[in-house]
Amino acid sequence: MASRKAPRSIHVASLSLLLAASVQAGVALLVSSTSKVGFAQWIFAAAVMGLLLWGIGRGYRLAWLWGRYLTLFLSAMVLVSLVLGLWKGGLPWRVAAVMLAGLVLPLAATSIALGRPSAVDWFDLRCPKCRTPASRGKDFLFRQARCVSCGNVW
Numbered sequence: 001m002a003s004r005k006a007p008r009s010i011h012v013a014s015l016s017l018l019l020a021a022s023v024q025a026g027v028a029l030l031v032s033s034t035s036k037v038g039f040a041q042w043i044f045a046a047a048v049m050g051l052l053l054w055g056i057g058r059g060y061r062l063a064w065l066w067g068r069y070l071t072l073f074l075s076a077m078v079l080v081s082l083v084l085g086l087w088k089g090g091l092p093w094r095v096a097a098v099m100l101a102g103l104v105l106p107l108a109a110t111s112i113a114l115g116r117p118s119a120v121d122w123f124d125l126r127c128p129k130c131r132t133p134a135s136r137g138k139d140f141l142f143r144q145a146r147c148v149s150c151g152n153v154w
């Protein structure tokens with residue numbers, strides 16, 4: 001599996017995730033002087049992204065699942081908090097712009113890239129029988145995928 005050449009969508013997803021993780025780690029360092037709780041949260045988020053990055057590179061289906069949906073969720077969460085922060089006037093525009101470019105956009109890009117057909121193939125998520133892409137695993141860890149169309153498990 002490691003010898004396969006990753007498609008462009010996987011490169012895009014990995015680089016976007018790397019950018020987002022770096023920004024997360026940067027924010028963690030910035031908030032470390034003000035609050036300990038914030039630091040732990042941001043470092044945890046950065047660590048999770050690092051783990052996802054590793055899993056995507058290895059072609060782990062669980063990483064695909066989380067990489068596809070967690071990133072979309074986080075992107076929306078950050079976007080909402082940015083809009084709220086600007087609405088209330090407490091958030092400087094410059095910080096909002098950095099968060100938008102460094103977190104919201106790359107996280108969304110990761111999710112979109114992982115939804116590309118070439119990414120689906122990279123994670124071996126296309127049913128060998130009927131070619132339907134699977135988005136759900138047979139078990140919690142997604143070691144095996146189950147086809148929603150024909151019920152095939154692989």
Ligand SMILES: [Zn+2]
Nearest residue numbers: 127130147150
């Ligand atoms: Zn099938």
